[in-house]
Amino acid sequence: MRWSALENEACSVARTVSVIGDRWTLLILRDCFLRVRRFEDFQERLGITRPILASRLRKLVKDFVLAKVPYQERPTRYEYRLTQKGRDLYPVIMAIVHWGDIHMAGKKGRPLLHQHLACGKTFDPVMVCSGCGEPLDPRQVHVHRGPGAASPRNLPADEKKRPRLVHQR
Amino acid sequence: MRWSALENEACSVARTVSVIGDRWTLLILRDCFLRVRRFEDFQERLGITRPILASRLRKLVKDFVLAKVPYQERPTRYEYRLTQKGRDLYPVIMAIVHWGDIHMAGKKGRPLLHQHLACGKTFDPVMVCSGCGEPLDPRQVHVHRGPGAASPRNLPADEKKRPRLVHQR
DNA sequence: ACAGTGAGTTTGTTTTCAAAACCTGTCAAA
DNA sequence: TTTGACAGGTTTTGAAAACAAACTCACTGT
Known part of the structure; x- marks a missing residue:
């Protein structure tokens, strides 16, 4: 499957992965949330090669995750800022960080601590249900077809009547 | 930077990305949460080539995200199940889905709907602060060095005293 | 005149990826 | 007893992507 083919899959994970499912892109976004904005800064902090950085930034701009805005003229220089679409990736990055x-933390503990300015506390991010506010456990979640569902290939495994073997545990 | 070098970075994003920062791995994990467990099922649903699937599953088992457990003997057949470490990736996958x-949803709307069995409602996942329970806004979060912080290279941009240009906006 | 900066692009090499075909062990039907 | 099917992979080989290093361009400051 080609990279670009993912965009057309009837699956939100596949479509998201077509935008951010690349190790460099995720590291670039991490730095964006740490207020890094300039080509040289990304390059130095990440140790990424310049061609790859240029191509990733180009793609993120094309997908409206970052915006390229000039911060000076003569010569014109640009910086890369998160759009609202980009800022909406915060839960993804925070889930990964957490x-x-x-x-995966080393012996010395976590490298960064997060402080919530609204309440002042050092916090962990928690994923909760929008209906009841309780933390989510995957075993307490059932999945149903939505209006955008396409082929049965994308259904959950237990909705496909597949002949089960006798010797299963 | 080599793939394997990511594991040793003093950054939780980099370390996580060394495990799941690959588009196929993310799609495999999506299917794991949809109760897909067998090699052939992954292969058919994802359209992934067999060698890649085998290598990704091998790596996920090595990293203790999946466990390879036999479900029959003569011939021995295995299935791949999420470990607790793997189930802890649920917020990452749900954040990506959301x-x-x-x-990225098409005109027809979202392909899958999620129902929380605890409260019965169809829900969206929300990332909240563990301290006060409010949804997180990246602009309301400050970052500090933790015990595992290494070089200043990994600090947030605004902690590095870099000479600012005159013409900035 | 010369060095430095920011944001890239070019070039040649190395690594990784992907598609198709092949392999192995077991069972079951013809 | 060959044949075929199924599950779960591995091998082989050509294509794509990443890497490192150098180069470009348009300035600025000394």
């Missing part, structure tokens, strides 16, 4: 903090 | 639902 998983890394819990499961 | 962003795709909001920003």
